[in-house]
Amino acid sequence: MTTQFCQCLLPGFNLLRLEHEEIDTENYHITVNVSSTQTLVQCPLCAYPTTRIHSRYERTLLDLPCVNYSLTLVMQVCKFFCDNADCIRRVFTERIPEVTTPWGRKTRRLGQKLQIIGLALGGAAGAHLCHQIGIVACGSTLLNHLKKISLPEFAVPKILGVDDFAFCKGQRYGTILVDLERNQPIALLADRKAETLTDWLMQHPGVEILSRDRSKTYKSAMDKGAPAAIQVADRFHLVQNLEETLEKVFSSYGNELKAVEQQQRQTSASTGMVVVTPKPTTTGVVKGWGSVCVLEE
Numbered sequence: 001m002t003t004q005f006c007q008c009l010l011p012g013f014n015l016l017r018l019e020h021e022e023i024d025t026e027n028y029h030i031t032v033n034v035s036s037t038q039t040l041v042q043c044p045l046c047a048y049p050t051t052r053i054h055s056r057y058e059r060t061l062l063d064l065p066c067v068n069y070s071l072t073l074v075m076q077v078c079k080f081f082c083d084n085a086d087c088i089r090r091v092f093t094e095r096i097p098e099v100t101t102p103w104g105r106k107t108r109r110l111g112q113k114l115q116i117i118g119l120a121l122g123g124a125a126g127a128h129l130c131h132q133i134g135i136v137a138c139g140s141t142l143l144n145h146l147k148k149i150s151l152p153e154f155a156v157p158k159i160l161g162v163d164d165f166a167f168c169k170g171q172r173y174g175t176i177l178v179d180l181e182r183n184q185p186i187a188l189l190a191d192r193k194a195e196t197l198t199d200w201l202m203q204h205p206g207v208e209i210l211s212r213d214r215s216k217t218y219k220s221a222m223d224k225g226a227p228a229a230i231q232v233a234d235r236f237h238l239v240q241n242l243e244e245t246l247e248k249v250f251s252s253y254g255n256e257l258k259a260v261e262q263q264q265r266q267t268s269a270s271t272g273m274v275v276v277t278p279k280p281t282t283t284g285v286v287k288g289w290g291s292v293c294v295l296e297e
Ligand SMILES: [Zn+2]
Pocket: 043, 044, 045, 046, 047, 048, 082, 083, 084, 087, 088, 089
């Protein structure tokens, strides 16, 4: 490989100069030594430009694997003086955001790939895949990279679905908010307290229809946070309520139902008729969200 070709493979290749590389064929590892080419930088605190170098030091960064070799960048960077008399920072390390974050131990491009893997597979399965393709990353590393992803901007929806969800089933619950026109979750609230939902609704005015379960907590939150919005019961909870009610009713008539079934069997045995029990259909299965009735509580 030519030096020019290797140079092009570096992250932020126009900001780094390739010094030399070492290839460990026994352990399938490449170490690439590079140095920053920046001569004019800005203080990260006051943005004052400076060229005055205080000292140099090395940062070690894990990078994307190269073919079947793992890759480490040893990057020489500079510490600069801040010459702004009004700034409290006297010396600072130059930033190269195209390559890595301050105090980062991985290159930015490796971090981006870890986020993609983490989004697709989560912690444990993602870590397994990383091991297969020569990236050293455990499950918690992948999850930490996911937490760095900034949340997308969203427009306040006209129709908002509100429901609780479990961070840890039986122990800790939060509230999920879903844009029902786009079928898109837009926020997760840390708990399912009325005040938390009220605050969110007051900070995001404009919701016209609120879909919820029949709990009084969310009702009071919506009454306070979005008094002008119409509250409706969502289809899932209506069907769930119906199912629970029917189960109670049929349970309370257990003896009578058994008697009817026994009577039917005796009749069919004496007449030779076959009693056909209808098979349950799947049309009663409700998936997703849907608003079907206005609550009048
Ligand atoms: Zn400064």
